[in-house]
Structures are given as structure tokens and as C-alpha cells.
Amino acid sequence: AQTVTQSQPEMSVQEAETVTLSCTYDTSESNYYLFWYKQPPSRQMILVIRQEAYKQQNATENRFSVNFQKAAKSFSLKISDSQLGDTAMYFCAWATSGTYKYIFGTGTRLKVLA
Amino acid sequence: NAGVMQNPRHLVRRRGQEARLRCSPMKGHSHVYWYRQLPEEGLKFMVYLQKENIIDESGMPKERFSAEFPKEGPSILRIQQVVRGDSAAYFCASSPPGTGGTYEQYFGPGTRLTVT
Helix, strand or coil: CCEEECCCCEEEEECCCCEEECCEEECCCCCEEEEEEEECCCCCCEEEEEEECCCCCCCEECCEEEEEECCCCEEEEEECCCCHHHCEEEEEEEEECCCCCCEECCCEEEEEEC | CCCCEEECCEEEECCCCCEEEEEECCCCCCEEEEEEECCCCCEEEEEEEECCEEEECCCCCCCCEEEECCCCCCEEEEECCCCHHHCEEEEEEEECCCCCCCCCCEECCCEEEEEC
């Protein structure tokens, strides 16, 4: 069965510094998508970044970037120049191409300190 | 373009009552997905619907839970005879036709159900 593991339940970072959230997954599929979602206190799920497995280039979105290691089945999220508004739960998710069942990890609670 | 709308945002029910959760997908979206988030856990897939059709309900509990997405109006997730273990946040997501839902699902703000 496909699983997504986030081994860091909580993390904190000083404002303006960089933090990396880890995510590993287990699958035998070769074509799939990986996602990072942010869930602030409002609980709205917001897509932060998406990576297609067939693309070797790591995805970036402004201050957010990923380190996608397909062989190691690792998909970490790096947040640069952390801001107070980045305080949230961050969920890693996986979906095989052509399906709609996102598999979510248990989340990492990130707190950005002033 | 309004996002995915869910109402109510908070719902309190006593054990044994019925809970009805509503989801209006984004304009132009014809695929709706329901997920449940138990405390301190990630979201778990429950059901996938298209207009007037349940495509996949493999994540739904076999009893007391049902979902529909009528031709007109919002999608409804219905929980009959609620129990304390149903307390959770229920999220709806939608995707446009033709994408299969893999590329991106747009999530609503969720409904937090509390069973007392």
C-alpha cells in the first residue's frame, strides 16, 4: 500500500531563516505527483507546490522549493526567508497519475518565531 | 472566481442526530471529492462524485454515511445517527473536467463536526 511519512511532527524556525520539512513515500508506481499543502489556523488547505515524478528538475515557487529524490523516495520542502505567515501545518501528499485519491502524510506543524 | 465553498463551517450535533455537510465546487468544476481529517492526522479520501454519479466510495464507512452530487445544487455528505468518533474536519475538493483529479484538487475550508 502506498504511504506517505512525515517524521517531524513539529518544527520551529526564526523569522528570515531557512527551514526544511521532510517527506518520504513508498510506492512501486513510476508516474505520480507529489504535493505540499499548507493548512494555516483557518484550516483552509492551500497548495504550496507540486512536482511531477517524471520531471527531474525540482519545482520552485518563490520562497518555496523542493528537493525531489526519486530513487530515495524523498520529497522535502525548503522554505527560505521564513515569514510569520508561514506558520501552519504542512502536509505532504502523493497521487499516482490518472487517479484522484490523494494520500496525505500526518503533517508537520511549523512555527515561525519573531 | 469563487473558490470551493463549504457550509456550515462548524456543526455541532448530539449523538444520534443527522449531520448534513454541503459543498459547492468551483465554477466549471464537475468533479467533487470528500476527505475526512481526524484530529492530529492527515486527510483521508472518502468519496469521489461527478454530477449525479458516485464514482468511488471506497473510503466511506459502510454504514450511516452517504454522499450525493445532484444535477443542480451542492454536493451533500450525510452522516446519520452520528457518534463521537465522527467528530472531525470534513473537506471537500473539486477539479475541472478532463483532468482526472490528479493534477490539482482545489480544497474548501472544511466543516468541523463536533458530536457531543
